[in-house]
Amino acid sequence: MEAPPPSRTVRRSLVVGLTALALGVLPWAPMAATASPDRASTRVPGAEVITDWSETAAAVVSVDAGRPTAEPFLWYGFVSAAVYNAVVGIEGRYTPYKWHVRGPRAASSEAAAAAAARRVLLTYFPASKARIDTAYTASLARIPDGKAEDRGVRFGERAAARIVELRENDGRDNPVTYDKKPAPGVWRPTPPGFRPFANPWLGKLRPMLFDSPDRFMPGPPPALTSKRYARDFAEVKSMGAKNSPGRTARQTETARFFSDPLPQQLQAAYRDHTARHGLDIVEAARLFAAANTASADATITTWNSKFTHALWRPITAIRLADTDGNPATAADPSWEPLITTPPYPEYIGGHCANDGAVMAVLDRLTGSDIDLRVSSAVTGTTRTYTRSADYNRDVINARIWSGIHFRTADVVGNRIGRHIGNWALDRHFAPLP
Numbered sequence: 001m002e003a004p005p006p007s008r009t010v011r012r013s014l015v016v017g018l019t020a021l022a023l024g025v026l027p028w029a030p031m032a033a034t035a036s037p038d039r040a041s042t043r044v045p046g047a048e049v050i051t052d053w054s055e056t057a058a059a060v061v062s063v064d065a066g067r068p069t070a071e072p073f074l075w076y077g078f079v080s081a082a083v084y085n086a087v088v089g090i091e092g093r094y095t096p097y098k099w100h101v102r103g104p105r106a107a108s109s110e111a112a113a114a115a116a117a118r119r120v121l122l123t124y125f126p127a128s129k130a131r132i133d134t135a136y137t138a139s140l141a142r143i144p145d146g147k148a149e150d151r152g153v154r155f156g157e158r159a160a161a162r163i164v165e166l167r168e169n170d171g172r173d174n175p176v177t178y179d180k181k182p183a184p185g186v187w188r189p190t191p192p193g194f195r196p197f198a199n200p201w202l203g204k205l206r207p208m209l210f211d212s213p214d215r216f217m218p219g220p221p222p223a224l225t226s227k228r229y230a231r232d233f234a235e236v237k238s239m240g241a242k243n244s245p246g247r248t249a250r251q252t253e254t255a256r257f258f259s260d261p262l263p264q265q266l267q268a269a270y271r272d273h274t275a276r277h278g279l280d281i282v283e284a285a286r287l288f289a290a291a292n293t294a295s296a297d298a299t300i301t302t303w304n305s306k307f308t309h310a311l312w313r314p315i316t317a318i319r320l321a322d323t324d325g326n327p328a329t330a331a332d333p334s335w336e337p338l339i340t341t342p343p344y345p346e347y348i349g350g351h352c353a354n355d356g357a358v359m360a361v362l363d364r365l366t367g368s369d370i371d372l373r374v375s376s377a378v379t380g381t382t383r384t385y386t387r388s389a390d391y392n393r394d395v396i397n398a399r400i401w402s403g404i405h406f407r408t409a410d411v412v413g414n415r416i417g418r419h420i421g422n423w424a425l426d427r428h429f430a431p432l433p
Contacts, residue, residue: 044091047284049110049139051271053083053117054288056135058267060121060128069198069342070299070350072263074172075124076288077208077296078163082120084289084429086112086159090152091282095430097289099162108152109281114139115156116163123164170206180310184323185224187310187345195343203303208293209424213304216416221311221347222408230328232406233321236314240403242336251401252338253379258398259339260376262351266291266358269374277371286429287365294357294424298417302350311347314403337403348413349405355395356417357424359388364425 054076061067061075085096090103090112103112118136122129143149178197182188189195207213222228238246240255247255270291274284314337317324321331344350362370372391375382385391392414399405 045108045110045281047274047279047281048142049113050083050087050281050284050288051274052135052139053079053114054267054271056132057117057121058264060125060131062261062264064128064131065125069344070263070302070354071199071202072261073292073295073299073354074202074205076263076267076292078124078167079117079120080285080288080292081208082116082156082160082163083113084285085162086116086152086156087281087285089155089159092432093282094286095428095432097293097428098166099159101158101162103155104151106148106151107155108143108148111140111143111149111152112156112159113281113285115153116160117156119157119160120163123160167206171201171204174201174204176201176204176307178307178310184320184325185312185317187306187312188316189343190313190315190341192340193343197307197345198343199303200307200344202300203305203307205300205303207297207300209297209420209428213300216301216419217308218305218348218412218416220309221406221412224324225326227328228408229324229406230326232408233314233317233326233329236400236403236406237318237332237335239401240314240337242338242403244338247338247401251397253381254394255338255398255401257376257379257381257383258351258395259402260378262354263295265374265376266295266354269372272373273371276373287361290361290365290421290424290429291358293428294361294417294421295354297424298353298357298420299350301416301420302348302353302413303344305348306345306350309347310345311409313341313346314406315341339402339404341404346406347409348416349396349399349410350413351399352392352396352405352410353413353417353420355392356414356419357421358417359392360418360421361424363388364422 057076057079058072061072067075081097085099086103087109088094088096089099089101090107090109114136118132121132125132140149143152178200180186203213205213207215222232238244239251270288274287279287315335318335319331319333321329359370362372368388369386370388370391371384371386373382373384396407396410396414399410400407
């Protein structure tokens, strides 16, 4: 059961304080932005436990469970929020996420982080118990045995239980059916696999940071008969074709670079950034929690838009252009994109919405010097970005050069993502007074 909200009483008796200590958990009270007084002489741990569990979560969600497409962002959000609450509940510095509980004094925040991550992952992915427990044993092996470790583990379990409670009946895996009939402009399964709409329930899920998946819903895409649609059509038809003569080698490499699964690509980049910048456990927990919850909600918003607007993909639009009513478009029944089109509608671009959310978070946390080193298993190359504008430009172009998106879908998605990323830090993860 969640502890009661902070008391308004200014003076507390010694007996009450000792009783709370005996129970091992204090109601949340504002702490200094630095470590709390009883921890002032204690070094704040490093971020190894945060990056280790990021790697474990990626292995569990994306390798063991094989969760498709953008869905991993949701699970990374759950894990990161629990770990963040476990850490700041003990170390202070930032406000917990949708919780008002302070951890026991002298507890190990490393043990709390490991226990929180373990519990969330075991709750949702019990088949990966062996991998999860191996990681947990390794985490605790680096922490001295004793009361601090024990208290940290208990508090981490409570932090995880809070997230699991918050996510009960949130709409995961609900039976949501896409049943729009094929018509000009309306999405339908695309070649070569003609797979159905993947995970339509994502669009009806309760977000992590705000109240409704409709909060950042975009307006409709350009009309099929509009000049803007014709411009978008012409660009992707020319630059996104499988063997486009107009696309340079560098542009092709950029398109392929960003075809690597984004959830795993970003988790690795966060881990690298954390290590290179020597973030402590608190700052690392905040970075992962803010970025991953913003990504989770960018994904939910994206799927809601895709389900609602249901715009057809470029491969369908180009092959069936003679049905769109626009004299500026011409059909090519054999047209193919550079990469295979994902199995869900066009508008808005999910990759770019997630990118916008993450870049907004990183801009706020780094003072706009994001210093993000991103690697791609598809191309075997690494890129370093110091400006979010450069990163956003590349990912927007990449999806067009890949032949899977119109520019408007990517630009609108990226803009909405930035709103979500800013919302995350405007209303959550704030410094304590």
